[in-house]
Amino acid sequence: xxxxxxxxxxxxxxxxxxxxxxxxxxxxxxxxxxxxxxxxxxxxxxxxxxxxxxxxxxxxxxxxxxxxxxxxxxxxxxxxxxxxxxxxxxxxxxxxxxxxxxxxxxxxxxxxxxxxxxxxxxxxxxxxxxxxxxxxxxxxxxxxxxxxxxxxxxxxxxxxxxxxxxxxxxxxxxxxxxxxxxxxxxxxxxxxxxxxxxxxxxxxxxxxxxxxxxxxxxxxxxxxxxxxxxxxxxxxxxxxxxxxxxxxxxxxxxxxxxxxxxxxxxxxxxxxxxxxxxxxxxxxxxxxxxxxxxxxxxxxxxxxxxxxxxxxxxxxxxxxxxxxxxxxxxxxxxxxxxxxxxxxxxxxxxxxxxxxxxxxxxxxxxxxxxxxxxxxxxxxxxxxxxxxxxxxxxxxxxxxxxxxxxxxxxxxxxxxxxx
Amino acid sequence: xxxxxxxxxxxxxxxxxxxxxxxxxxxxxxxxxxxxxxxxxxxxxxxxxxxxxxxxxxxxxxxxxxxxxxxxxxxxxxxxxxxxxxxxxxxxxxxxxxxxxxxxxxxxxxxxxxxxxxxxxxxxxxxxxxxxxxxxxxxxxxxxxxxxxxxxxxxxxxxxxxxxxxxxxxxxxxxxxxxxxxxxxxxxxxxxxxxxxxxxxxxxxxxxxxxxxxxxxxxxxxxxxxxxxxxxxxxxxxxxxxxxxxxxxxxxxxxxxxxxxxxxxxxxxxxxxxxxxxxxxxxxxxxxxxxxxxxxxxxxxxxxx
Numbered sequence: 079x080x081x082x083x084x085x086x087x088x089x090x091x092x093x094x095x096x097x098x099x100x101x102x103x104x105x106x107x108x109x110x111x112x113x114x115x116x117x118x119x120x121x122x123x124x125x126x127x128x129x130x131x132x133x134x135x136x137x138x139x140x141x142x143x144x145x146x147x148x149x150x151x152x153x154x155x156x157x158x159x160x161x162x163x164x165x166x167x168x169x170x171x172x173x174x175x176x177x178x179x180x181x182x183x184x185x186x187x188x189x190x191x192x193x194x195x196x197x198x199x200x201x202x203x204x205x206x207x208x209x210x211x212x213x214x215x216x217x218x219x220x221x222x223x224x225x226x227x228x229x230x231x232x233x234x235x236x237x238x239x240x241x242x243x244x245x246x247x248x249x250x251x252x253x254x255x256x257x258x259x260x261x262x263x264x265x266x267x268x269x270x271x272x273x274x275x276x277x278x279x280x281x282x283x284x285x286x287x288x289x290x291x292x293x294x295x296x297x298x299x300x301x302x303x304x305x306x307x308x309x310x311x312x313x314x315x316x317x318x319x320x321x322x323x324x325x326x327x328x329x330x331x332x333x334x335x336x337x338x339x340x341x342x343x344x345x346x347x348x349x350x351x352x353x354x355x356x357x358x359x360x361x362x363x364x365x366x367x368x369x370x371x372x373x374x375x376x377x378x379x380x381x382x383x384x385x386x387x388x389x390x391x392x393x394x395x396x397x398x399x400x401x402x403x404x405x406x407x408x409x410x411x412x413x414x415x416x417x418x419x420x421x422x423x424x425x426x427x428x429x430x431x432x433x434x435x436x437x438x439x440x441x442x443x444x445x446x447x448x449x450x451x452x453x454x455x456x457x458x459x460x461x462x463x464x465x466x467x468x469x470x471x472x473x474x475x476x477x478x479x480x481x482x483x484x485x486x487x488x489x490x491x492x493x494x495x496x497x
Numbered sequence: 498x499x500x501x502x503x504x505x506x507x508x509x510x511x512x513x514x515x516x517x518x519x520x521x522x523x524x525x526x527x528x529x530x531x532x533x534x535x536x537x538x539x540x541x542x543x544x545x546x547x548x549x550x551x552x553x554x555x556x557x558x559x560x561x562x563x564x565x566x567x568x569x570x571x572x573x574x575x576x577x578x579x580x581x582x583x584x585x586x587x588x589x590x591x592x593x594x595x596x597x598x599x600x601x602x603x604x605x606x607x608x609x610x611x612x613x614x615x616x617x618x619x620x621x622x623x624x625x626x627x628x629x630x631x632x633x634x635x636x637x638x639x640x641x642x643x644x645x646x647x648x649x650x651x652x653x654x655x656x657x658x659x660x661x662x663x664x665x666x667x668x669x670x671x672x673x674x675x676x677x678x679x680x681x682x683x684x685x686x687x688x689x690x691x692x693x694x695x696x697x698x699x700x701x702x703x704x705x706x707x708x709x710x711x712x713x714x715x716x717x718x719x720x721x722x723x724x725x726x727x728x729x730x731x732x733x734x735x736x737x738x739x740x741x742x743x744x745x746x747x748x749x750x751x752x753x754x755x756x757x758x759x760x761x762x763x764x765x766x767x768x769x770x771x772x773x774x775x776x777x778x779x780x781x782x783x784x785x786x787x788x789x790x791x792x793x794x795x796x797x798x799x800x801x802x
Binding site (some may be wrong): 081084085088091092295298299300301302303304305306307308309 | 543546547548565566570572573574576577578579580581583587591592594595596639
């Protein structure tokens with residue numbers, strides 16, 4: 079244990095003395111915090127859907143009216159007078175449109191004089207002109223809606239019906255009192271999505287770093303001295319735990335900075351990032367256990383794979399099989415996020431290769447009993463210890479074989495023979 | 498302290514690379530492990546250090562199974578083994594602590610060895626910024642920082658200039674004088690001759706020669722002598738022996754300034770000398786021939802290219 083701590087201290091120091099590592103961590107943390115402070119420092123209400131500065135109330139509250147005259151950006155041609163001015167203003171906004179009579183709409187749009195134009199041909203037909211249709215453009219739907227209303231009003235008038243009465247029956251407002259007794263999948267989805275990505279990135283990035291560090295020690299022969307000074311298990315455990323601490327420190331600093339900054343500036347944001355950045359404590363705790371567990375499991379395996387090759391340029395080849403498993407688990411988990419109580423994710427949540435992601439998603443979004451969580455946790459912890467032991471043996475056997483990369487199957491065969 | 502290696506065999510896959518290596522060495526002595534490239538020296542050392550497991554055989558320390566982890570051992574591998582991007586003293590302290598020293602002891606010992614090897618000015622430099630020779634000295638300092646009782650050095654002199662070699666020689670001699678057990682391999686036979694009382698020559702995984710160097714030299718010099726004559730070149734001396742003294746000795750080789758001869762069976766050195774004087778040969782040099790370790794090595798390990 080003492081030697082594991084010695085190795086851990088030495089390895090961790092390498093991360094913490096690495097200017098690139100520290101610099102990148104602080105830069106991302108500061109940048110994230112600073113970006114989240116922007117709505118407090120500047121009025122971004124024109125750019126983002128946030129309350130204007132000086133009116134730090136939640137998004138639902140009305141914003142102050144600006145004194146600027148709105149610009150005409152729509153042309154409407156309605157020769158039959160089907161829509162009233164009030165209706166068009168309701169759909170397109172006050173002062174943003176004007177009637178035209180000539181057929182010059184296309185040219186005006188091409189010259190970017192206006193954004194879009196409408197020709198109302200009848201109660202059932204209209205033309206919509208636009209240069210580039212954006213994903214979020216809603217003006218067509220809004221005008222279409224008022225055209226339908228106009229048609230309904232005309233029908234009521236022709237048939238001596240009371241439009242207001244009919245409208246109130248068809249569009250009756252229902253009061254819904256929502257009380258979620260379990261989990262709100264809709265709001266938890268984004269946390270899960272982000273954390274799945276975060277663990278995936280940690281495993282890939284730090285796994286590669288750990289594998290490279292092991293290969294580098296083999297390449298510069300320091301392994302030969304180390305292995306005669308302590309046990310391979312101490313070396314591997316110290317190295318992997320140091321990598322885990324470094325990664326947790328890096329991700330932790332960045333997360334604390336971003337989440338903290340958002341908490342402080344939440345009012346200025348009008349709560350619009352709550353679904354991503356207002357993460358409940360229990361979700362963070364679950365992430366900490368299963369995320370870190372999965373990371374350690376893969377980190378040990380990365381260490382063992384690193385010991386199979388002698389040159390750092392061969393590391394990516396050595397870990398390619400492991401990467402394949404990680405990618406498959408990642409994509410399967412993401413796909414299954416929309417069905418967190420399905421059988422596939424249930425199975426995945428008990429396998430050590432995937433429980434870090436699947437069980438985390440089930441806890442955050444689905445129905446899972448405490449017994450299942452405990453079983454999955456125990457399997458994960460046992461698998462981490464198993465992976466650590468197996469990796470230490472592979473590390474011991476592979477680490478002093480120089481030359482061509484050693485096949486994983488060959489090492490396993492030799493392990494069997496050694497018994 | 499007596500270290501015994503008994504009948505060590507090692508195979509990598511189908512190929513057996515060590516076919517039963519045996520030798521022994523005691524504290525206060527240095528053993529020279531000699532052999533050509535690929536002979537099995539490094540594998541033997543790695544087995545000694547428990548880096549590799551042998552397939553057969555045993556290693557005993559004072560009659561009990563040798564467990565390197567429980568001994569104070571300093572091992573310097575052939576291709577060196579330190580972190581190029583880490584600070585020199587930092588990694589020395591790390592290695593010393595891994596071998597059981599406290600931090601204070603490790604710092605003190607690292608300072609001592611850096612000073613002794615005249616590299617204290619590089620204590621806070623990254624290893625990769627040092628010259629090859631200084632890196633080599635740092636490696637030795639890191640080997641000795643834990644004050645080991647058993648020191649195993651694989652090619653310690655490679656890459657060192659004469660001045661640094663002298664510093665290293667002094668340190669190794671001091672270790673031997675202090676009663677430590679030293680095993681080292683080298684291709685530079687002069688160093689082996691200087692330090693080692695015992696040698697083991699390994700060739701193709703077999704011990705082809707072992708024993709006390711003094712006795713080996715004596716054995717290889719038995720019935721052989723050197724001869725130099727005034728005003729005669731080596732060629733003329735060889736002709737003289739072949740023409741007039743072939744019944745006493747035959748020429749087996751030559752050095753720069755003398756000829757090496759082997760006595761014919763039944764003849765003594767005194768009889769040969771008497772014959773030379775009788776023929777009025779102006780003998781400049783006549784004496785026992787003592788082969789160099791290099792010659793002994795070539796005779797034993799230089800059989801095949």
